[in-house]
Amino acid sequence: MSASQSQAPLYQALKNHAKIEAANFHIPGHRQGQGLPEELLLLDGQALFKLDLTEIPGLDDLHTPQGVIARAQEMAARACGAAQSFFLVNGSTIGIHALLMAVGERGKVLLPRNAHRSALGGLILSGADPVYVMPEIISDFGLAAGVLPEQIHLAIETNPGIRAVLTVRPNYYGVADDLAGQAVLVHAQGRPVLVDEAHGAHLRYHRGLPEDAMSCGADAAVQSTHKLGGSLTQSSLLHLGGSRLNAEVVAGALSLLQTTSPSYILMASLDLARRQLALSGADLLERTLTLASKTRERLARIKGLKVLSKADLVGFDLDLTKIVINVTGLGLTGYQVSDLLFRRYNVYIEMAEANNIVAFLSLGATPEDCDALVKALEDIARRERRTHPVKFPEVPFNIKKRMKPRDAWFAASQRVSLAEARGRICAETVAVYPPGIPVLCPGEEINPEVYDYLALISKHTLPCQGASDKSLKTIKVVIE
Numbered sequence: 001m002s003a004s005q006s007q008a009p010l011y012q013a014l015k016n017h018a019k020i021e022a023a024n025f026h027i028p029g030h031r032q033g034q035g036l037p038e039e040l041l042l043l044d045g046q047a048l049f050k051l052d053l054t055e056i057p058g059l060d061d062l063h064t065p066q067g068v069i070a071r072a073q074e075m076a077a078r079a080c081g082a083a084q085s086f087f088l089v090n091g092s093t094i095g096i097h098a099l100l101m102a103v104g105e106r107g108k109v110l111l112p113r114n115a116h117r118s119a120l121g122g123l124i125l126s127g128a129d130p131v132y133v134m135p136e137i138i139s140d141f142g143l144a145a146g147v148l149p150e151q152i153h154l155a156i157e158t159n160p161g162i163r164a165v166l167t168v169r170p171n172y173y174g175v176a177d178d179l180a181g182q183a184v185l186v187h188a189q190g191r192p193v194l195v196d197e198a199h200g201a202h203l204r205y206h207r208g209l210p211e212d213a214m215s216c217g218a219d220a221a222v223q224s225t226h227k228l229g230g231s232l233t234q235s236s237l238l239h240l241g242g243s244r245l246n247a248e249v250v251a252g253a254l255s256l257l258q259t260t261s262p263s264y265i266l267m268a269s270l271d272l273a274r275r276q277l278a279l280s281g282a283d284l285l286e287r288t289l290t291l292a293s294k295t296r297e298r299l300a301r302i303k304g305l306k307v308l309s310k311a312d313l314v315g316f317d318l319d320l321t322k323i324v325i326n327v328t329g330l331g332l333t334g335y336q337v338s339d340l341l342f343r344r345y346n347v348y349i350e351m352a353e354a355n356n357i358v359a360f361l362s363l364g365a366t367p368e369d370c371d372a373l374v375k376a377l378e379d380i381a382r383r384e385r386r387t388h389p390v391k392f393p394e395v396p397f398n399i400k401k402r403m404k405p406r407d408a409w410f411a412a413s414q415r416v417s418l419a420e421a422r423g424r425i426c427a428e429t430v431a432v433y434p435p436g437i438p439v440l441c442p443g444e445e446i447n448p449e450v451y452d453y454l455a456l457i458s459k460h461t462l463p464c465q466g467a468s469d470k471s472l473k474t475i476k477v478v479i480e
C-alpha cells in the first residue's frame with residue numbers, strides 16, 4: 001500500500017473548513033446545524049450511527065411503504081397540502097427525472113429555457129421533446145425572472161400536442177412567477193403542471209413568502225427540503241395533487257431511479273424537518289424575514305451595491321429570504337467579490353456570477369452572520385472600488401432543434417473546433433453566466449447567430465457552464 005493511502009483528502013478538507021469561524025449564506029439551509037431540528041442536532045457520534053439502518057422489521061421499505069415510512073410520507077403530504085408525497089434521497093434531481101419519465105415518453109413538454117440541468121436529464125431519460133419558453137430578463141441585474149402566463153398560453157397554442165408544463169418556481173434568485181395563472185391555462189387544456197420547487201420547501205409556512213406550488217394548483221412539486229427546509233443534504237420531497245398524473249406511474253419511476261439502500265438518516269431528517277416546519281416554521285421564518293429585511297436595508301445603503309427587491313419586478317413575486325446583490329457599481333465582478341468575501345472575511349455566499357452575488361438566509365441565519373456580511377461588503381466597497389463594469393452580450397434565442405435531447409445524447413459524437421462546428425448539431429449544453437440560460441442544448445444546430453455569440457464568449461473567456469471545454473475553443477457535435 002503506498003504511503004499516500006494514509007491520507008483522506010476530502011475528509012481532511014471538511015475538517016479544516018469546520019474549524020473556520022465562517023458566516024454562511026449557502027445551502028444546506030441548516031447551516032452546519034444552526035437550523036436543524038433539535039433532535040438531529042443533539043445526535044452525536046454513536047447516537048447518529050445507531051440510526052444508520054436498513055429495511056429491518058419495523059422500519060418499513062421506501063419502495064413499498066406500508067409502515068412508518070408510509071406514515072411519515074402521509075404526514076408530509078398533509079403538511080404540504082398534497083394528495084400524496086414521496087421521500088427522495090437523491091435530491092430534487094431524481095424527482096424531476098421521475099416526473100418527466102411519468103409524463104414524457106416521447107411526448108412534448110413545455111419548459112423554461114433556463115430550467116435546471118436535472119430537467120435536461122429528465123428529457124434524456126424519458127425521450128420527451130422539449131418546447132422552450134424564454135424567461136423574462138430583469139435587465140438591471142441581468143438575471144432571468146420567470147415566465148408570464150401569456151407566454152405559456154402562446155406556446156401551448158402554437159405547439160399542439162403538449163403533454164405537460166414544467167415550471168421552475170421560485171428560481172435560484174427567489175423570483176416566483178404567477179403559477180396560479182399558469183395553472184388555470186394549462187389545466188384548461190387538461191394538462192398537468194409540474195413544478196421544480198427545489199428552492200421553495202419553506203414557502204408554505206409563512207404568509208410573507210410567495211405562495212407554494214400546491215396552493216397554486218400544481219399537479220406535482222419537487223422540493224429540496226435540504227436547501228431551505230432544514231433537512232440533510234440530498235433529502236427532498238415530491239408532492240402530487242389532483243388527478244392529472246398517475247401516482248402509480250410516478251411511484252414506479254421513482255422506484256426505478258432511487259437507490260435500493262436509501263439512507264434512514266436522510267429520511268429521518270425529512271420527517272423531523274417536516275415536523276419542525278409544521279410546528280414552528282412560521283416563527284422561524286418570521287425571524288429569518290426580519291433579519292433579511294434589516295440586512296437588505298443596510299446593504300442598500302452601501303454605495304455601489306443594488307439589492308434586488310419587489311420594486312424591480314413586474315408580474316413576479318420575490319422570496320425575500322434570498323438576497324441578490326448587484327455589485328457592478330463597485331467595478332468588480334460577482335466572482336471577485338465572492339473571492340474577497342471568503343478569503344478576507346470568511347463569509348461564504350451561495351452563488352456568484354458576473355453582475356451579482358446571491359446570499360441565502362434560511363432557518364439557521366444568525367444576526368452575527370448577517371452583520372459579518374454587511375461589514376465585509378462595506379469594507380470591500382471602501383477599499384476595492386474599481387472601474388471596469390462588465391458588459392455581457394444577449395443570449396440569442398433562435399433555436400433550431402434537429403434532434404431530441406435523448407437522441408443527441410446517445411448519438412455518436414466528436415469534438416471539433418468551434419469554427420468547424422458551424423451548422424453541426426450540438427451534443428452538449430452550453431450556458432453562459434449570467435443569465436445562465438443555455439444557448440445550446442443537445443440536439444440543436446450551431447446556427448450562425450449562435451456561432452457568433454459563442455465566438456464572442458470564447459474570445460472574452462466569459463464563464464460558461466455545461467460545455468466540456470469551458471474555453472469553447474472546441475465543442476462536442478453529433479456525427480451525422
Ligand SMILES: Cc1ncc(COP(=O)(O)O)c(C=O)c1O
Pocket residue numbers: 090091092093094116118168171172196198199224234236
Ligand atoms: C432550480 C433547481 N432545480 C433543481 C435542482 C436540483 O436539486 P437537488 O440538488 O436537490 O437535486 C437545483 C439544485 O441546485 C436547482 O437549483
